[in-house]
Amino acid sequence: MKIDILTLFPEICRAPLSESMMKRAQENKIVDLRIHNLRDWTTDKHRIADDAPFGGGQGMVMKPEPIFAAVEELRSPKSKIILMSPAGRQFDQTMAADLSKESHLIIVCGHYEGVDHRVIEHLADLEISIGDYVLTNGAIAAVVLVDAVVRLLPGALGDEQSAADDSFSIGSLEAPQYTRPAEFRGWKVPEVLLSGNHAEIVKWRKEQAKKRTEQNRPDLLD
Numbered sequence: 001m002k003i004d005i006l007t008l009f010p011e012i013c014r015a016p017l018s019e020s021m022m023k024r025a026q027e028n029k030i031v032d033l034r035i036h037n038l039r040d041w042t043t044d045k046h047r048i049a050d051d052a053p054f055g056g057g058q059g060m061v062m063k064p065e066p067i068f069a070a071v072e073e074l075r076s077p078k079s080k081i082i083l084m085s086p087a088g089r090q091f092d093q094t095m096a097a098d099l100s101k102e103s104h105l106i107i108v109c110g111h112y113e114g115v116d117h118r119v120i121e122h123l124a125d126l127e128i129s130i131g132d133y134v135l136t137n138g139a140i141a142a143v144v145l146v147d148a149v150v151r152l153l154p155g156a157l158g159d160e161q162s163a164a165d166d167s168f169s170i171g172s173l174e175a176p177q178y179t180r181p182a183e184f185r186g187w188k189v190p191e192v193l194l195s196g197n198h199a200e201i202v203k204w205r206k207e208q209a210k211k212r213t214e215q216n217r218p219d220l221l222d
Helices: 010-014 020-027 064-074 093-099 118-123 138-150 160-164 198-216
Strands: 002-007 032-037 079-090 104-109 126-129
Touching: 002 138, 002 160, 010 138, 020 032, 020 138, 032 079, 032 093, 032 198, 064 104, 064 118, 064 198, 079 118, 079 138, 093 138, 104 138
Parallel strands: 002 032, 002 104, 079 104, 079 126
Antiparallel strands: none
């Protein structure tokens, strides 16, 4: 998969997307990730990428020219153009799985009071929000989206079952997990996990996953 991120703040993306699983996925050629500064597609000497909104109002709006120029230079017929926006469809595991099947994602990161609406009307294939809150800029949201998508690519995780067993991938939250020591400050690991009885362990994990989901995310069981 190829991913291009277009942002006014490339460094916000580079650090978290250069560590751990993301670093290995790039080193192993599972994903070709490129982070671009949108100002590289401006044409004035001051590299201006925003302007005041028509009709008045607070803040600044990202100009359409550099966004269109960047996307049109980078895209191919198979590219999916995504705009990170608090007004977009809410991102979830199903959407991450769908996007992991694409061959090329171009992710445009909003900022200020948003982007000129002509980007939404005539360029973006999909507006995505990572939640019902507002961030300083879309680069932070883009990092979340890229991480969630890349970890679903074949070979990105050491154990292919890891992604399949994740919370939300199984339709509920994961069951509680424990490791050594078997007793810590008087708190013991559930006996069933020490029993070696795999059928009982599977049963216990399903029951605990359902219980945890009922407590923390009952909406997932609707």
